[in-house]
């Protein structure tokens with residue numbers, strides 16, 4: 047278990063991490079979210095022991111040992127600043143990191159072949175790293191982080207610079223790490239990928255926690271179901287009145303409605319009513335995604351912060 051308590055990090059006059067407390071359980075995929083400058087990398091650097099907190103604590107309990115950051119023998123790390131050797135081949139790069147971590151030659155050969163195949167890089171193994179595209183170099187670096195099968199994997203923006211196909215490959219890669227029993231902490235801006243993967247999330251803004259918890263709970267709690275209806279109207283507007291009152295109905299075009307269900311309402315009650323308004327040709331769930339929840343939470347946190355700054359100014 048990783049427990050972070052009231053963690054703070056300041057750089058000159060910038061508060062990068064502002065009294066953060068959270069926990070990460072073994073075996074989960076934990077996503078750190080937040081806009082540029084929110085404090086994700088500052089947090090990650092403290093978790094891996096690259097920098098020290100100004101106050102607060104990090105406690106990792108593993109077997110009978112405890113640590114104040116994730117120690118290198120338990121850690122696989124993809125840093126924000128990627129660092130491989132461009133003149134060396136793909137294999138030489140991977141071999142270098144595996145040797146540093148004490149991976150045996152036979153384990154290295156087996157794991158290297160396995161992950162290169164998964165990332166469609168087998169045919170590139172003897173090419174110099176600099177001959178690979180940025181995205182492919184990133185995949186090599188991801189492999190280098192897990193060849194020693196660490197218990198904890200921390201990845202700073204593993205999706206950045208990858209095309210949608212490679213983003214999906216990384217989703218599969220991370221799901222497989224979880225299946226193998228690793229705990230994964232990743233920072234990311236790609237909400238659709240996070241939604242597919244993460245068990246729990248921590249959304250940071252200005253160094254503070256804005257949303258923290260189980261992803262499914264967050265997606266469910268924040269939303270009333272919104273259904274987008276495309277239909278061929280029998281008559282303009284008429285039977286819509288039957289829907290309004292029980293549901294919130296918005297006519298967005300002559301043939302399209304947005305209907306918001308109340309929390310305990312089901313589609314069962316809605317469907318017979320819909321048949322009265324015309325021929326329904328399409329129903330789409332337009333409920334909030336992590337993307338919209340993120341945007342709204344950051345916007346309201348920003349406006350709360352600026353309001354309290356104005357209040358503070360008024361006092362002084």
Ligand SMILES: Nc1ncnc2c1ncn2[C@@H]1O[C@H](COP(=O)(O)OP(=O)(O)OP(=O)(O)O)[C@@H](O)[C@H]1O
Nearest residue numbers: 057060061062080081082083084085086087088089
């Ligand atoms: N070494 C440093 N010296 C001074 N300020 C720093 C340093 N590192 C980070 N900061 C500042 O701390 C704040 C948090 O930065 P951080 O890199 O942790 O954010 P982030 O959430 O990782 O952003 P991004 O998504 O852009 O990577 C920013 O205001 C940043 O300018």
